[in-house]
Amino acid sequence: MAIRILLFFIVVLNGLFSLAQDATVVNVQVQGAKRTKTTFLNNLVTLKAGMELDSVLLEQDVARLQRLPSVSHAYYQVFSSDTNVNGYNVYYNVEENFTLIPFANLFSSSNDAFAFRVGLQEFNFLGRGISLGGFYQYDVFNSFGVALRAPHLFSRTTGLSLSYNDFTTQEPVFFDDTTADYRYNNRGFEIMGLHEFNFKNRIELGGSLFTEDYEYLYGATSNNVPRSLKVDKHLLKFIYNYENIKYFFYFLDGFRSTLNFQYVGSTDTTLPEFLIGFNDFVYFKRVGDKGNWANRLRLGLASNVNTPFAPFTVDNNLNIRGVGNTIDRGTGAIVFNTEYRHTLIEENWFVLQGNFFVDGGSWRNPGGSFNDFSDKSNIRIYPGIGLRLMHKRIFNAIFRIDYGYGVTKDASRGLVFGIGQYF
Template sequence: MIKNISSLILFFVCSVLFSQDRIVYDLKVEGNKKTKASFIRKIAKTRKGEVLDSLKLEADISKLKRLPGISHAYYHVFHAKENLYDVYYYVEENFTVIPEVNLWTARNQDVAYRLALYDFNFLGRNIAFGGFYENNVFNSYGINFQAPYLFSNKAGLALHHENIVRKEPLFLDTGTANYRYSNRSIEGLFLYEFNFRNSIQIGGSYFNEEYLYLDGATSEDIPEFLNLNKWLFKFIYNYNNLDYFYQYVSGIKNSFNFQFVTSNNEFQQDFFIFWNNFDFFKRVGDKGNWANRFRVGIASNDDSPFAPFSVDNNLNIRGVGNIIDRGTAMLVLNTEFRYTLYEKNWFVLQGNAFIDAGTWRNPGGELTDFFNSVNARVYPGVGLRFIHKNIFNAVFRIDYGYGITKDSSNGIVFGIGQYF
């Protein structure tokens, strides 16, 4: 008995002393056509010459599946020689040069739309580059560039220029006034990824805002023309622990956005604004997906018709209309159940049933405004999704929302991509 124990101890000691770590001999990428293999190696945690680590392999695959250029990924490990192993990353690529069409009902039943064209895997390096044209009574455009791994596997840069012109309502004590609102801006952001789940964006923008009275109610306290130059500081923190399997998503994601705006003018004071989005997704059976977004936002509580949070079917409540109210704080819950009705090869038809609900604080009001039924909106509805599994964000959606709260409306919202 003692002899057996001694032999076991000796075997264990020898195993520890003479065992060798499994080393990555080479990291190979298969299945890629547009995406550069050098880019995948650049952002991967697994490195040639380092110890083979299954946790790093799993993290790399999850990260690859989040990239716009990749619809699915997996890995295999093969013994090369001695204690050396080859690692193969197999990827299925998305088509990433994407036209975008968004259509929604504006006030007075006007139809607003946005046309865009983006390459979400520009140069095969996960760079998003493109622009849009929007018609919301007036013409607008924007050009956007975002390269999250431009400088290293952690650091990147985003640049944006937009010239937005819209007909927007301002809600005065005497009624509703319509203004021509324009915003011309240029923005730069530094992007940094701490690890697989946590990242930040820091930067700012310089922009010019112009308000020109068109029609509707007037007030002696509200000028009919304003031209303001402003600076904006922005900080965004993202936590992302989502896992993707084609059209299905599971896990949680949280995004915190803080902005501070300063302007040298007598009419508007410096103000802050922040909002936080918490997303929760859960697979239900083989074909179901429960999706939730809870948004809370607070801004400086100025008693002004220029309040930053709007009630808008293109942003938060499907079917409510285009900017029907404004507030200085908000609580919004979007919950929906997505179900795959039909799937064959690359095509998926998905149905969904949803409830969008929200409440707002009036400009200059109190947080108790949240509990005032006049400020609450509840819109259940149904929709369809037409999905191409191998084209990035190729989800054409149609939603119909029907309001059940006081003085509610109803309407159809079209768009590209899931609502959230």
């Protein structure tokens, strides 16, 4: 009797195992899209009819959809098929963002004058995940730029980006423990090929042709530093991105690493050719239902040329909140940003977040040594607090304001405004 019962359970378990193994996808549909082309979304998901039902692919497809600027949230549903005993219907449900976004950014220029940037960007052009936009900036001088980014132009994994910029600012140049202000213009275009190897790994490869133009305005002078300089340059760029981040509306959890390596060639030895590379390591952690801990570490080095036009800058809008606009330059950088974001108010579409942060970093002086990183005069630490006002249904509709207060030597303090999270 016991043998018969054992054989019965073996047969039943074997049958159940066979059914599980034979679970097949009969139909795949994407639901909820209004402004985004359904055919585009169907091409993005990897699970197709006829394939074995795979929970790993389901999770990856949802995460892939959530990365799209046009999608604020996505999830999947699986139902048994009425026509196939071992078949299943899969439904991906998306909640869309509004993606035609005007933006405005107010800030102070290098001489504390009023400055602003305004623009318009469509993140879902033609309903196919293409970003198209432009900006106008007034910061003592006029600047503008246009850009197009189509990561799925040629296939689900391969695309292209194009941009043109005519950017003019008033820039401080540092030499012999003094400072001079120059009118700086950078005009050129860039083309990059985009390719995704798999869900977590993708690269960008391309280059640009541009002209840099420096014109002396006022400040210190030196026989070794030209009053005017106009140089044609070319740039080759390689970007490798690894991303394993889970998205839940504006909450992030996971790790991302972005390597940016560039070779810049020059037609003038005054601005010689150089190599530059930096890597951003970013880590996010959900804390309860309302908290998000965010961290960024940037490590960067460039050719150690003793020039007042060094590539790494210390700047409010790039790395240290409250430090000021382009207060120093270097040929190496170590920067660490950490902040805790906490949701104070959340309604159907509106979110108010508060945050506490600490920004810190150090730079290698042009022509200096690695010991510069430990030099007290190069180290800057700025704790601070801030607010975020968000619209949950509009992509990147995050207005931020931060106040940073320096605690290191000769520190400053100040407000920093912007659109989007700082990192």
